[in-house]
Amino acid sequence: DAKTTQPTSMDCAEGRAANLPCNHSTISGNEYVYWYRQIHSQGPQYIIHGLKNNETNEMASLIITEDRKSSTLILPHATLRDTAVYYCIVRVEGSNYKLTFGKGTLLTVNP
């Protein structure tokens, strides 16, 4: 599996967009980028995933660079409830029942 690199922590003002970067320079052609988040003491929550095209759902947008070596998760209007650890994971599609989680990025949304 491709290794991912994320910043340890980030801050964002409430109501502003939160842009969380992830580097995955060794990603293979059949590997997808998944994003999960974990609010304190809770189980992780799936956010979004994508292969090469930009993706959007009700929670967030995922922007993947053309060379697929990095991606950005965008929370368009961050709220205090978005404070969580965000994990970027690269896996072959369909195999996300056996994920490998790194330390992720602690996003703190400030009032």
Next chain:
Amino acid sequence: NAGVTQTPKFQVLKTGQSMTLQCAQDMNHEYMSWYRQDPGMGLRLIHYSVGAGITDQGEVPNGYNVSRSTTEDFPLRLLSAAPSQTSVYFCASRADFQETQYFGPGTRLLVL
């Protein structure tokens, strides 16, 4: 739907004791997984199952056993608890045709 449920929520064991962490889902999901999360760390995969009667090892399987006799249940057994198994344990499930993996609320285990 109750989703993914885990019992107990918290447990204290003495070294050498055995116990079973329960996990159940009512969504008829084929895939189920067990993870552990140590303080300040990400989740690590212990065991997983792709259907009833089929299980396989993950990244850190030593000291744990699993079985999958029904689609709904995926218990995790600690054979002889050790302090190194102090952790938060999460169970997860996923349908065959979906990418969304659902996690339970976790079981906090303290081994003295």
